[in-house]
Amino acid sequence: MGEDTDTTRTLNHSFLRDHNYVTEADIISTVEFNHTGELLATGDKGGRVVIFQREHESHEPEFDYLKSLEIEEKINKIRWLPQQNAAHFLLSTNDKTVKLWKVSERDKRPEGYNLKDEEGRMKNLSTVTSLQVPVLKPMDLMVEVSPRRVFANAHTYHVNSISVNSDHETYMSADDLRINLWHLGITDRSFNIVDIKPVNMEDLTEVITAAEFHPHHCNLLVYSSSKGTLRLCDMREAALCDKHSKLFEEPEDPSNRSFFSEIISSVSDVKFSHSGRYLLTRDYLTAKVWDLNMENKPLEIYQVHDYLRSKLCSLYENDCIFDKFECAWNGSDSVIMTGAYNNFFRMFDRNTNRDVTLEASRESSKPRAVLKPRRVCQGGKRRKDDISVDSLDFTKKILHTAWHPTENIIAIAATNNLYIFQDKLNQEMHG
Numbered sequence: 063m064g065e066d067t068d069t070t071r072t073l074n075h076s077f078l079r080d081h082n083y084v085t086e087a088d089i090i091s092t093v094e095f096n097h098t099g100e101l102l103a104t105g106d107k108g109g110r111v112v113i114f115q116r117e118h119e120s121h122e123p124e125f126d127y128l129k130s131l132e133i134e135e136k137i138n139k140i141r142w143l144p145q146q147n148a149a150h151f152l153l154s155t156n157d158k159t160v161k162l163w164k165v166s167e168r169d170k171r172p173e174g175y176n177l178k179d180e181e182g183r184m185k186n187l188s189t190v191t192s193l194q195v196p197v198l199k200p201m202d203l204m205v206e207v208s209p210r211r212v213f214a215n216a217h218t219y220h221v222n223s224i225s226v227n228s229d230h231e232t233y234m235s236a237d238d239l240r241i242n243l244w245h246l247g248i249t250d251r252s253f254n255i256v257d258i259k260p261v262n263m264e265d266l267t268e269v270i271t272a273a274e275f276h277p278h279h280c281n282l283l284v285y286s287s288s289k290g291t292l293r294l295c296d297m298r299e300a301a302l303c304d305k306h307s308k309l310f311e312e313p314e315d316p317s318n319r320s321f322f323s324e325i326i327s328s329v330s331d332v333k334f335s336h337s338g339r340y341l342l343t344r345d346y347l348t349a350k351v352w353d354l355n356m357e358n359k360p361l362e363i364y365q366v367h368d369y370l371r372s373k374l375c376s377l378y379e380n381d382c383i384f385d386k387f388e389c390a391w392n393g394s395d396s397v398i399m400t401g402a403y404n405n406f407f408r409m410f411d412r413n414t415n416r417d418v419t420l421e422a423s424r425e426s427s428k429p430r431a432v433l434k435p436r437r438v439c440q441g442g443k444r445r446k447d448d449i450s451v452d453s454l455d456f457t458k459k460i461l462h463t464a465w466h467p468t469e470n471i472i473a474i475a476a477t478n479n480l481y482i483f484q485d486k487l488n489q490e491m492h493g
Contacts, residue, residue: 090475092462096142096150099466101165102473103152104480105137111154113165113207114480125482131163131207139224141233143246151210153233157220160213160235162246166206170198216242216252223273229280236273239266241285241303255303256285256295271386272332284334284341290327292341292352310341310357312350322374322383330386335395336467342398344389347371349400349410364410364417367402369440369451382456390465390472401460404449405476406436422460422474422481433483 087108094103102114102125110132114125135156143151149166174196179185219237226233234243234255241256256273260266268289276282281297292310295303314323326346333342340361341352347368350360366387370377377383382403389400401407402419410417419436420426426433439448462475470485 084478088478090462090478090480091136091138092140093464093473093475093480094140094142095464095466095473096152097144097467099468099471101142101150102464102482103140103142104473104475105140105154106478107136109135109137109156111137111140111152111163138221141224141226143226144230146230153224153226155221155224155235158214158217160221160224160233160244161209162211162213164206164208164210166208167203168206169201169203171201172196173199211246211249213244213249213252216244222271223285225273225275225283227275227280228278232280234273234275234283236270236285238269241270241273241283243297253301255283255297255301257302257304271329274332274334276338277334277336278338284332286329286332286343288328289324290329290345292329292332292343294354308354308357310352310360312359320374322378325378325383326374331388333389333391335391336393337395340395342389342391344387344400346383346385346387349389349398349408351398351412362412364398364408366400366408367406367438369438370403372440373451377456380456382459385459386461387459388462390463392465392470393468399463399465399472401463401474403456403459404438404454405458405460406438407460407463407474420483422476422479422483424479 087106089107090104091107092105095101096103100116103111105111110130112130117126138155138157141153143153149164152163152165154161154163174194176190176193176196177185177187213235217235217237217240219239221235221237223236224233232243232245234241235252239257239259240254242252243255244252256270258268258270268287271286271288273283273285276284282294283297283303284292284294286292290311293306294308294310296307297303299305299307329343329345331344334340335342339354341354343350343352347366347370349364349366351362353361374383387401389398391398396413397409397411399407399409405422406419407422408417408419419438420433421436425431434447437445437448438451438454439445440451444450458476460474460476464473466472472483474481474483
């Protein structure tokens with residue numbers, strides 16, 4: 063993705079509500095492609111999940127509004143289940159409750175029943191003198207969304223992660239202090255697999271910030287903490303995974319120690335690579351790639367917005383330092399993506415070590431508009447089009463992004479707008 067990145071669509075999340083100003087309820091809080099990339103779901107702080115479906119008539123990756131459903135409270139995460147039949151299933155969670163939803167389509171209806179009339183009422187059997195074979199007649203496409211299961215009463219603290227296991231039968235939900243394992247068919251009980259709650263809450267030193275299952279090994283999971291550590295757990299070793307199999311931690315450089323060190327080292331997101339070999343993490347200033355076989359330090363460190371290092375004091379005062387940025391892999395694990403401020407998002411090519419800063423904005427979202435790389439400068443000489451670090455808008459932040467599982471199509475959530483961009487040349491990045 064780079065200079066030939068072509069934008070295709072901007073979708074405004076408040077399009078269901080008739081107003082121009084942004085309310086808290088319209089702010090997008092999660093965005094997720096399904097396993098084929100044909101469907102894209104977003105959740106917002108108002109408790110709505112909106113599903114978009116890819117249009118195949120056009121050559122552009124058009125995603126059109128398919129369905130929305132009202133839940134209550136902010137949607138923290140959405141996860142699609144791998145498709146088993148014609149219907150789609152997804153999990154959504156707010157702070158306390160996980161729900162399983164079925165999304166199905168109907169474009170035919172049965173006609174010609176023997177025992178019912180056209181209105182669905184039972185006929186008088188004495189009037190039935192001959193039998194006919196019911197037929198399916200075409201009808202306008204209907205998309206139906208129905209809640210199938212509600213998984214409640216298992217979390218005392220706010221749920222920050224849900225992850226579907228590769229066995230397709232179980233999933234986990236994580237809050238600040240505990241991780242629970244659920245069977246998708248059983249709603250009234252879950253198994254607690256991680257519990258870091260101390261006997262005395264005054265002894266609490268860290269919280270769980272994110273958790274994910276390994277993409278191929280159903281016994282492995284990883285969770286990240288506010289202390290900047292990652293713990294890999296193996297459910298075959300013990301029912302309660304309080305003793306991790308591996309601890310990934312980077313030793314702190316004493317010369318960099320400051321009042322903000324612990325806050326900015328907190329891991330806000332962790333994602334397994336598609337191959338399952340690597341972990342991608344995001345903290346406040348950096349994105350890191352870890353090799354599962356190397357615990358003592360990250361394999362790669364990428365500076366997302368190092369120019370903010372001198373601004374941490376004011377970012378602490380306006381609470382931005384606590385923003386939780388997510389991160390994403392492309393389909394081949396060769397490029398990583400994460401968000402920043404001023405509606406900027408960053409991409410890093412792991413093979414060439416090139417990186418680019420792009421902007422999601424109304425101007426760049428006109429059809430076939432080309433995204434121009436942006437540069438932030440700190441004092442000194444400024445090139446034309448450079449943006450001064452002092453003029454960045456910290457209210458415009460890209461926290462949530464998603465990458466299509468196989469193609470160079472990305473979804474970027476910017477406040478209440480969903481931007482969808484495509485790379486026309488399928489080249490990862492240009493210098």
